[in-house]
Amino acid sequence: MCIINDLTGLFYPRICLICSRRLLEKEKSICLKCISEMPKTGFHNNPVNNVARLFWGRIHIENCCSFIYFRKHSKYQRIFHELKYHRNREVGFEMGRLFGADLCCSPLIFTDLLIPVPLHPKRLKSRGYNQSEIIAQGMASILDKPVITNALTRIRNTKTQTNKTRYGRFENMTNVFKLAASELIKNKHVLLVDDVVTTGSTLEQCAIELLKQKDVKVSIATLGYADLG
Numbered sequence: 001m002c003i004i005n006d007l008t009g010l011f012y013p014r015i016c017l018i019c020s021r022r023l024l025e026k027e028k029s030i031c032l033k034c035i036s037e038m039p040k041t042g043f044h045n046n047p048v049n050n051v052a053r054l055f056w057g058r059i060h061i062e063n064c065c066s067f068i069y070f071r072k073h074s075k076y077q078r079i080f081h082e083l084k085y086h087r088n089r090e091v092g093f094e095m096g097r098l099f100g101a102d103l104c105c106s107p108l109i110f111t112d113l114l115i116p117v118p119l120h121p122k123r124l125k126s127r128g129y130n131q132s133e134i135i136a137q138g139m140a141s142i143l144d145k146p147v148i149t150n151a152l153t154r155i156r157n158t159k160t161q162t163n164k165t166r167y168g169r170f171e172n173m174t175n176v177f178k179l180a181a182s183e184l185i186k187n188k189h190v191l192l193v194d195d196v197v198t199t200g201s202t203l204e205q206c207a208i209e210l211l212k213q214k215d216v217k218v219s220i221a222t223l224g225y226a227d228l229g
Contacts, residue, residue: 002007003097003163007059008076008077011042011211013073013225014027015083016029016030016034017030017034017065017078017088018031018034018078018172019033019034019075019076020123021033021120027208028090028094029088029090029094030079030094034075035036035098036069038076039043039068039069039071039074039076040067040068040102041065041066041067041069041225043064043065043066043225044065044102044103044105044106045106049064049065049105050225051064051065051066051220051222051225052064054197054199054200054219055203055204055207058117058200059204059207059211060198060218061220062107062189062217062218062219062220063106063107063108063128063205063219063220064198064219064220064221065103065106065108065220066197066222066223066224066225067095067098067099067102067221067222068223068224069224069225069227070196070221070224070225070226070227071197071227077207078110079091079095079129079223079224080195080196080223080224083131083134083195084127084131084195085133085170087127087128087129087133089161092101092134092138093134093135093138093141094132094138095135095138095224096134096135096136096137096138096139096140096141096142096180096225097138097142097213099135099137099138099139099223100138100139100140100141100143101142103139103142103143104142106222108219109143109191109192111143111145111189111190111191112145112188113147113148113184113185113188113190113191114139114140114143114145114146114147114188114191115136115147115151115152115190115206115210116130116132116133116136116147116193117132117148117152117188117193117194117202117203118130118152118153118202119154119193120155120156120157121154122157123154123157123183126148126184128224130149130196132194133147133149135193135195135223136193139191139193139221145191148185149180150180150181150184151180151184151185151210152177152179152206152209152210153177153178153180154178155175155176155177155178156176156220158176174205176202176205177205177208178209179210179212179213182212185210185215185216186214186215186216187215188216188217189208189216189217189218189219190216190217190218190219191220191221191224192206192210192218192219193220193221194220194222194223195224196222196223196224196226197221197222197224197225197226198226198228203220203222207220
């Protein structure tokens with residue numbers, strides 16, 4: 001078996017998703033150098049951050065943060081493309097683990113469970129998996145929290161949010177989600193997880209549904225924050 005693995009590594013070497021350097025044995029998807037150079041937001045250390053500001057005056061969220069900046073044409077944009085278009089579960093889980101490690105030193109460690117933003121069944125079937133769920137699973141493996149996928153459902157399949165205005169995104173997401181199993185979140189502090197936040201419209205509609213259950217608190221964590229500046 002060791003010989004087979006050695007030959008596989010020789011002819012099909014594992015390379016870093018970001019820089020294409022050959023990965024060391026214990027590196028997964030992304031090399032340590034590229035991990036160390038990730039454009040982290042540091043939002044988990046500052047409750048008054050750009051993600052939190054998206055929801056001011058709209059809905060009460062306990063804490064908000066994003067792990068890294070999502071910038072178009074940057075080398076780290078590939079992480080999100082691999083997640084969304086190439087079904088790269090490994091990079092999603094690993095990024096979730098890295099995110100979870102940062103959150104261990106933040107108020108978000110005091111949440112009770114993680115809920116990934118759900119996909120519509122048709123979208124889930126065509127894509128093959130929910131990237132937000134994979135990220136949440138990676139986070140949960142570090143935070144030691146359960147991931148709940150049946151408390152919130154997506155009842156309307158929406159068109160892409162790309163190129164929509166902030167109002168257009170909000171209108172597009174109205175009446176999209178439904179609280180399906182309220183007993184699962186009763187008296188809980190929910191950590192709502194998504195891949196990227198831009199205007200916050202999707203997350204806001206999810207939070208509105210979750211907060212219909214009495215005595216529920218909601219915090220938000222996304223892998224990326226879309227830096228449009």
